[in-house]
Amino acid sequence: MFNSLRARLIGICIAITTLSLVALALATFFVVRGNTVSGLDERIGQLTRVHAGELAEWVREKQRITSSLKAAVGQAEPVPFLLAAKQAGAFDDTYFVYADRRNVFSHPMPDNYDGTARPWYKQAVQTGGPALTPAYVDASTGKLTISFVEPVGPAGQPTAVVGTDMHLDTVTRKVNAIHPMEKSFAFLLDGQSNILAHSKPELALKPVTAIAPALDAALLARLAADGGRADVSIDGADQMLYAAKVEGTPWTLAIAIDRAEATRPVRDLLQVAALITILCVAVAVGLVTVAVSRQLRRLAVVRDALEDIASGEGDLTRRLETHGSDELTQIARAFNHFVDKIAAVLVRIRESSESVRLATSEIASGNQDLSGRTEQQASSLEETAAAMEQLTATVQQNAENARQANHLAANASQIAAHGGSVVGQVVQTMGGIDASSRKIVDIIGVIDSIAFQTNILALNAAVE
Template sequence: MAFGFLTSLRGKIVATVGLLVAAGLLVLSATNVYTARSHALESLDSQTRALSRSHAAGVGDWVSARKQVVVSFAGAVPEADPIKFLQQAKIAGDVDTAYIGFADKHTAFSSPQELPPDYDPTSRPWYQLAAKESGPVVTDPYLDAGTKKLVITFASAVKDGAQVSAVTALDVFMDGVVRNVASIRPTPGTYGLIVGKDGKIVVHEDTALAMKPITDIAPSLGAGGLEALVGAAGLRDVTIRGENRLVYAEPIPGSNWILLVALNRAEAMRGVTALVWSAAAWSVAIAVMTVLVIGGILSTLLGRLLVLRNAMQDIGSGEGDLTQRIPTEGNDELAAIATGFNQFVEKTQGVLRQVRSSADGVATASAEIAQGNHDLSARTEQQA
C-alpha cells in the first residue's frame, strides 16, 4: 500500500508541528507588533506634544509681545503729537503700522496713510472689538491687498472711567507666525496649521485657505470635533483632504488660536510597518526551517518503522523471508516493536518447521502404508 506524505505518520507529525509552530509564531509576532505599535504611538505622541508645545509657546510669545507693545503707547493718547510714540512702538514691536483711533473720530499713524476723508475709526471692527474688552484684543487675520500677506490687528482700548477715549492699534504681518508654523516638518509629509476657536483657518501652507472653515478640509472637526480634539490631549486620527492623518492640537497661549500638527500616518508608522514585514518574513523562514528540521529528524527516527512496515507487507503477501530479522538497536518504542516482530517471526518460523516436520512424517507414513498395501495386494494375488 502506497502512502501520500500527508497520509503517512511522518507527514501528519510534520504538518502538525508546522501548524503549531506557525500559530505560535503568529501569536508571538502579533504580540510583538502590538507592543511595538503601542510604544511607537506613545513615543510619537510624546515627541509631537513637545514639538507642538514648543511652537505654540513661540507663537504665544509673539502674540504676548505685541499685546504689550499695543498697551505700552496708551500714554501717547493725551499727547498733542503722538506720532513719535507711534514710530517708537512700530520699531519696538517690529510691526507694519502703529496708530491710534480717537473717540472723536480722528486718527494718528506712525507713517502717512491714504485714507478717505470720511474715515471713521470708531466704526472699524478693531475699534469696536477693543471697546468691548478690558484688555488687548487680536482681530481675525486678513490678506493685505497690496502684499497678499496675512495681517492681523492688535488693539487696546484706553478708557476714561467707563468711556472709551481712544483705541491704540498695531497692524502686524504674520510672516513670523507663518515661518514658525512652516518649520514644523519632522517628516516630509507633516505640516502645521493654526485654526481659530471659531473653526476658521488662520495659517495654512496653502494661503488660499486662510479664513476658510476648517471643515472644508477636515469635515470631522466641525460640530464640536475641534473642541474634542483639543480635549483629547493626544494624537487622534483625522481625515484631512482625504488623507488619514495623526493630528495633535495645542492651544496657543494668549490667543483664541489652536495649533494643529498633522502627521503623515504612513511616515509616522513606517518603523512599525517595517517591523510587521520583518516579523512576517522571519516567521515564515522559521516555520519553513522548523518543518525541514523536524522532517529530517522524523525521517531518521521513523526509518525503522518503514523497514517494519515493508517486512510485514512482505509477510502478509506470502513472499516474506522468515530468516530475515529487523535491527533492534535503541531503547525506544520502535526497538520494542522490532523485537516483538522478530519474536513473532521466529515463533512463526518454529511453527512452520513443526508443520513441515509433521507433514514429512505424514508423507513417510503414507508411503509406508501405500507400500504395505501394495505388498499385501501382491501376496493375495499369488495365493489366488
C-alpha cells in the same frame, strides 16, 4: 505528497514552527505598533502643546509691545514710538486712534479715515483690556490682518485705543514652519473654527470642514481639552490629528501627522519579521527533514523486514536491534516477538502437515481397497441382473401358459353346457385339468421360491 508518515511529520513540524513564528511576529508587530502609536501620541501631543505655548508667548510678546505704546499716547511726537514698536514687534502697522476720531499711524492714512468705526476699535472699548481681533481685510493693504489692541483711559470711555497690525501671512509662515515629520502639517483656527493659517492659502477664513468634512468645532475642542488623538482622512490620506488651545487667545492649533509615514518603522519591522520568519521556516524545513529522516530510519528497517516476510521468502531468523527505550525500539521489540510467534506457528503447521500427509496416505490406501470390493459387488450385481432377466422371461412364459389354460377351461365349460352326453368325457377332461392345475400350483410355488431367493440375493448385494 503527504501519503507517507515522514512527509506528514515534517509537514506538521513545519506547520507548527511556521504558526509559532507568524504568531510571534504578529504579536511583536501589534505590541510595537501599539507602543509606537502610544509614544507618538504622547510626543506629538506634547509637541502640539509646546507649539501652542510658543504661539501664546508670541501673542503675549506682541501684546506687551502693543501695551507699551500706551505711554506714547500723550506725546507730542508719537510717530517715533510707533516706528520703534513696529520694528521691535515686526508689525505691519502701529497706530493710535483717539476717541475724537483723530488717528496717528506709522504710515499716512486718508484724511477721512475714521478708526473709531472699525471693529477692532469697538472690540477694544468693549473688552476694556488687551484684545486680539479676528482676522479681517485691512483697509489700506487689502490683506488679511489680525490686530492687537488695547484701550487707554477709563473703562468704557477710553481716550484712545493703541493697536498693532500683523498680516496673516506672518502667522501662516510661523504655523507652516511646524512639521514634525516630512508629510505632516499644522493649521490654526480662530474662535469660530475658521481657518487662520494653513499651507493652502486659499483655505484662509474658510470653515474647518473645508479641510476635511469629518472635522468640526466639537471634535477640535475635545482634542484640545483632553489632549487626545483623532483619526481622519484628509485629501485621501489617513491622518492622526492633534490639537491644543493657544492660551490667551481664541485660537486652536492643530497638527496632522500622516499615519503611513508615522507607522513606517512599524511596517519596516513587520517586513523584517516576515523575512526572518521565512528564513527560519526554510532552516526549520531542512533541520526537521534531517531530524525526522534520521529518527524514522529504523522504522524503514522494520518496514523492509515486514516486506521481506510478506514476500514469502523472508528470513524468520532475522531480528532487529532493540537498543534504547523509545517508540521505535518498542516497535522493533514487537516485531521480534511477532517473528518469533510466526516461526512457532510455521513449525506447528509443518508438524500438522506431516500428520495430515500420513493420514491422507492411509485414506488413499483404504479407498483403493474399497474400490476393489465395489468392483466385485458390481460384477455380482450384473450376474444377478442377468438371472433376474431370465427369471422374468420364465415367469412371463408361465403366465402365458396360465392364460392358455384358462382359455381351455372356458372351452370345456362351453362344451359341458352344450351337451350332457359328453359329461363323462368332460369329467375325465376335468380330471386332467385338475392335474394340470396342480402342476400350475407347483409351478407357481417354484416361482414364489425363486422370487424369495432373488430378494435375498438383492438384499445381500445391497448390504455388500
